[in-house]
Amino acid sequence: MTPDEFRRHGYATVDWIASYLERVESFPVLSAVMPGALRAALPAAPPEDGEPYEAILADVERLILPGITHWQSPNFFAYFSANASPPAMLAELVSAGLGVQGMLWATSPACTELETHVLDWLADALGLPEAFTSRGTGGGVIQDTASSATLCALLAARDRATDGAATERGLAAGLTAYASTQAHSSVEKAVGIAGLGRAHLRLIEVDDTFAMRPAALDDALRADRAAGRTPCFVAATIGTTSSTAMDPLPAIVEICRRHGVWLHVDAALAGNAAICPEFRQFQDGVAGADSYCVNPHKWLLTNFDCDAFYVADRGALLRALSILPEYLRNQATEAGAVIDYRDWQVPLGRRFRALKLWFVMRSYGLAGLRQHIRHHVELARRFADWVRADARFEIVAPVALNLVCFRLRGDDAPNERLLAALTDSGQAFLTHTRLAGRYVLRLAVGATYTTDRHVEAVWDRIRECATALQP
Amino acid sequence: MTPDEFRRHGYATVDWIASYLERVESFPVLSAVMPGALRAALPAAPPEDGEPYEAILADVERLILPGITHWQSPNFFAYFSANASPPAMLAELVSAGLGVQGMLWATSPACTELETHVLDWLADALGLPEAFTSRGTGGGVIQDTASSATLCALLAARDRATDGAATERGLAAGLTAYASTQAHSSVEKAVGIAGLGRAHLRLIEVDDTFAMRPAALDDALRADRAAGRTPCFVAATIGTTSSTAMDPLPAIVEICRRHGVWLHVDAALAGNAAICPEFRQFQDGVAGADSYCVNPHKWLLTNFDCDAFYVADRGALLRALSILPEYLRNQATEAGAVIDYRDWQVPLGRRFRALKLWFVMRSYGLAGLRQHIRHHVELARRFADWVRADARFEIVAPVALNLVCFRLRGDDAPNERLLAALTDSGQAFLTHTRLAGRYVLRLAVGATYTTDRHVEAVWDRIRECATALQP
Numbered sequence: 001m002t003p004d005e006f007r008r009h010g011y012a013t014v015d016w017i018a019s020y021l022e023r024v025e026s027f028p029v030l031s032a033v034m035p036g037a038l039r040a041a042l043p044a045a046p047p048e049d050g051e052p053y054e055a056i057l058a059d060v061e062r063l064i065l066p067g068i069t070h071w072q073s074p075n076f077f078a079y080f081s082a083n084a085s086p087p088a089m090l091a092e093l094v095s096a097g098l099g100v101q102g103m104l105w106a107t108s109p110a111c112t113e114l115e116t117h118v119l120d121w122l123a124d125a126l127g128l129p130e131a132f133t134s135r136g137t138g139g140g141v142i143q144d145t146a147s148s149a150t151l152c153a154l155l156a157a158r159d160r161a162t163d164g165a166a167t168e169r170g171l172a173a174g175l176t177a178y179a180s181t182q183a184h185s186s187v188e189k190a191v192g193i194a195g196l197g198r199a200h201l202r203l204i205e206v207d208d209t210f211a212m213r214p215a216a217l218d219d220a221l222r223a224d225r226a227a228g229r230t231p232c233f234v235a236a237t238i239g240t241t242s243s244t245a246m247d248p249l250p251a252i253v254e255i256c257r258r259h260g261v262w263l264h265v266d267a268a269l270a271g272n273a274a275i276c277p278e279f280r281q282f283q284d285g286v287a288g289a290d291s292y293c294v295n296p297h298k299w300l301l302t303n304f305d306c307d308a309f310y311v312a313d314r315g316a317l318l319r320a321l322s323i324l325p326e327y328l329r330n331q332a333t334e335a336g337a338v339i340d341y342r343d344w345q346v347p348l349g350r351r352f353r354a355l356k357l358w359f360v361m362r363s364y365g366l367a368g369l370r371q372h373i374r375h376h377v378e379l380a381r382r383f384a385d386w387v388r389a390d391a392r393f394e395i396v397a398p399v400a401l402n403l404v405c406f407r408l409r410g411d412d413a414p415n416e417r418l419l420a421a422l423t424d425s426g427q428a429f430l431t432h433t434r435l436a437g438r439y440v441l442r443l444a445v446g447a448t449y450t451t452d453r454h455v456e457a458v459w460d461r462i463r464e465c466a467t468a469l470q471p
Numbered sequence: 472m473t474p475d476e477f478r479r480h481g482y483a484t485v486d487w488i489a490s491y492l493e494r495v496e497s498f499p500v501l502s503a504v505m506p507g508a509l510r511a512a513l514p515a516a517p518p519e520d521g522e523p524y525e526a527i528l529a530d531v532e533r534l535i536l537p538g539i540t541h542w543q544s545p546n547f548f549a550y551f552s553a554n555a556s557p558p559a560m561l562a563e564l565v566s567a568g569l570g571v572q573g574m575l576w577a578t579s580p581a582c583t584e585l586e587t588h589v590l591d592w593l594a595d596a597l598g599l600p601e602a603f604t605s606r607g608t609g610g611g612v613i614q615d616t617a618s619s620a621t622l623c624a625l626l627a628a629r630d631r632a633t634d635g636a637a638t639e640r641g642l643a644a645g646l647t648a649y650a651s652t653q654a655h656s657s658v659e660k661a662v663g664i665a666g667l668g669r670a671h672l673r674l675i676e677v678d679d680t681f682a683m684r685p686a687a688l689d690d691a692l693r694a695d696r697a698a699g700r701t702p703c704f705v706a707a708t709i710g711t712t713s714s715t716a717m718d719p720l721p722a723i724v725e726i727c728r729r730h731g732v733w734l735h736v737d738a739a740l741a742g743n744a745a746i747c748p749e750f751r752q753f754q755d756g757v758a759g760a761d762s763y764c765v766n767p768h769k770w771l772l773t774n775f776d777c778d779a780f781y782v783a784d785r786g787a788l789l790r791a792l793s794i795l796p797e798y799l800r801n802q803a804t805e806a807g808a809v810i811d812y813r814d815w816q817v818p819l820g821r822r823f824r825a826l827k828l829w830f831v832m833r834s835y836g837l838a839g840l841r842q843h844i845r846h847h848v849e850l851a852r853r854f855a856d857w858v859r860a861d862a863r864f865e866i867v868a869p870v871a872l873n874l875v876c877f878r879l880r881g882d883d884a885p886n887e888r889l890l891a892a893l894t895d896s897g898q899a900f901l902t903h904t905r906l907a908g909r910y911v912l913r914l915a916v917g918a919t920y921t922t923d924r925h926v927e928a929v930w931d932r933i934r935e936c937a938t939a940l941q942p
Contacts, residue, residue, distance in 0.1 A: 014477070056833050066581075092563060093484055170671055195666020197638065327902060358527075359527055368521050
């Protein structure tokens with residue numbers, strides 16, 4: 001493909017995406033294809049000779065589209081959103097066009113410096129402590145996901161607790177980690193990966209808002225210490241996946257400090273809301289944390305993958321993850337004047353992901369991003385009011401931000417049927433969770449193009465389905 | 472940005488990339504900016520109000536470009552290449568436009584099924600064993616990098632050796648891992664992350680082609696067993712980073728089988744060449760491996776990130792990495808009829824990366840991909856012939872594929888000056904390594920647009936620099 005052919009095919013691809021965005025609302029949100037349907041339509045072997053680009057793009061429409069669950073549909077209310085935006089999409093194209101691999105500062109200084117810079121911008125915009133910026137003792141780095149951020153935080157914590165022995169000489173038995181029963185599954189996964197053993201993750205009980213009970217954390221830490229174990233890592237969640245519960249940071253900070261344990265704050269979804277001063281109180285106390293992560297790819301218009309991971313002491317992270325083989329030695333690194341982000345993550349190579357956060361922050365401005373968050377919070381609150389006003393339903397967790405956890409009063413079975421009916425209609429996609437043992441529907445408002453009429457329509461549909469189920 | 476504005480800005484972005492590709496050869500390959508130069512040119516805070524897209528794209532040209540090390544330049548001969556291609560760039564745009572997150576089959580069936588399908592295509596095209604395909608007991612998954620593939624392989628190996636105890640109950644002391652002294656640094660990093668302790672990675676000595684000595688591996692395994700330790704993981708490298716040395720797989724397979732140890736084959740670079748039958752002999756014996764990885768993002772025209780990771784027994788990988796929280800439960804998963812790739816990797820979320828491999832395999836066809844590999848191998852061999860014919864130089868490692876390791880005879884210092892002179896000229900970018908204690912220059916031919924005249928020009932330049940240094 002020559003540059004001129006690239007122009008032609010590039011325009012066609014841009015047109016296709018524009019058309020997709022124009023049509024996205026018209027598709028069933030959750031793909032209805034059967035397992036194996038796409039594979040059955042694909043040839044068993046790749047072609048021997050090249051095919052025209054037009055044929056490939058046509059197959060995206062013909063073969064791929066039916067198998068898409070439309071995360072960008074304004075009727076996507078499932079999980080937490082993975083919100084894309086046009087500037088972020090184009091930044092991703094620029095990143096692919098430049099094709100740089102930013103493992104070292106030297107392998108593209110702009111890739112590293114833009115990342116440091118926009119992560120400082122974001123830290124300041126979210127009201128995060130100075131220590132988390134490059135002006136302080138720590139700094140930020142883009143990870144693919146909060147799962148990877150949690151793993152990196154745990155590795156740094158594991159090393160700090162063992163004075164580097166865990167990485168160098170191997171794990172001794174008796175290291176323990178802590179998170180609430182509502183923490184994300186990635187905490188358990190990381191504890192397994194890092195060799196502590198999933199059985200050594202203590203799941204701390206929660207209160208009736210599904211937030212961690214600090215006294216129970218303190219008890220668990222004391223019990224492990226008394227038994228000769230070494231607590232090394234606490235994960236507090238600001239905005240749990242099931243219900244956006246907010247663990248009480250100030251009390252947890254005090255406990256972690258007293259026990260000398262690393263505190264990681266997982267604010268993957270809710271941290272984005274801190275861009276609005278009025279939603280910042282949820283993370284009061286974050287200055288006492290050792291690490292923190294937030295996913296702009298969830299709710300700040302930056303397409304997946306973009307997790308912003310911050311540490312207060314970059315030295316701890318580097319000690320756990322640095323290796324410098326001869327073939328990566330270079331002047332800039334040896335001089336110590338630059339950041340080499342390969343030492344801040346598990347993989348060696350890395351894409352130029354800072355571009356999309358830069359494009360987004362400049363395209364929308366802080367005011368635009370705040371408006372985006374406020375609108376979604378307002379929509380969720382309005383939806384919650386409607387639910388509260390309908391005696392058939394109950395709200396089962398505080399509506400802190402953009403997620404409403406609700407259910408039909410009574411047994412689980414009608415709720416399961418309600419969710420299935422909604423999803424099967426194709427008109428909206430919600431998912432469920434369990435809270436206090438009960439089956440609960442989740443409505444998360446976070447897709448880029450979701451606005452009033454979509455939330456109104458899904459509520460109408462929910463009521464219709466409920467009436468059909470319980471006439 | 473409305474769909475129409477997206478069209479307009481999208482065309483402008485496509486034009487900019489086409490123009491970049493037309494000009495890429497004209498830039499100094501290694502960025503010459505000083506540390507901090509970009510950051511000094513950026514405002515200290517993000518804008519309060521949004522800025523026009525034109526201004527942002529203009530800043531890519533004005534501010535970002537000087538800080539780019541041009542991995543896509545035909546004069547990029549450093550490290551191993553990260554080759555992009557126009558179809559892969561456009562596929563990345565489609566992926567960003569669809570904005571799906573493929574953690575589960577249900578969250579976009581096409582994302583999962585296309586990945587399974589193209590990884591089968593690739594396995595067949597590379598002559599990999601049936602067990603590595605979805606038709607067998609294993610299968611393939613796209614990871615970001617070979618580092619992550621190695622980590623996942625090690626976690627599966629660690630679990631198999633301990634019957635799941637390492638992940639569930641925590642690591643017991645005494646697990647050991649093995650790789651040659653020439654293996655990639657990611658093996659040591661993974662051994663540290665997984666909690667074995669870097670000190671428990673045995674670096675096996677190499678022969679005079681820098682390939683692992685099987686007898687030394689056998690000795691190390693026996694010694695650890697005799698000392699009561701539990702060997703669990705051997706990483707063999709097909710094409711080491713320093714010199715593309717090829718560890719002798721058949722002998723290593725036999726040893727691993729005898730000791731009951733997991734064998735991972737890291738063919739990140741060289742595995743791509745197996746698409747040509749005449750280069751496939753390097754991985755003879757791979758059918759005896761437990762896992763394998765190759766990076767199409769290095770040398771198969773698919774832009775970073777795209778590592779194809781294969782396992783012979785998917786059960787072992789799943790046991791090490793699966794967790795199913797309530798909020799991810801769904802019909803398709805419960806029915807067991809689908810793949811959920813979140814259980815095949817460290818992160819939970821995942822981009823739609825299979826698109827780019829599909830676009831590339833269809834755009835070039837197998838014939839086009841073979842031609843690409845053959846051309847680069849031919850260029851490297853021609854370069855090696857020129858080096859051999861110049862008495863001032865020596866070739867210091869076998870030229871197996873597209874990498875030539877060479878040096879000026881004698882001391883290291885002139886070689887260091889030669890590399891600095893070449894790089895400072897901006898006309899080409901090579902990197903170095905150390906082999907048998909000596910400083911060595913590496914010329915890796917792998918950039919998409921590198922052709923005869925670029926290799927001729929860099930050789931002319933090398934000779935000129937050598938003459939200037941040693942008149």
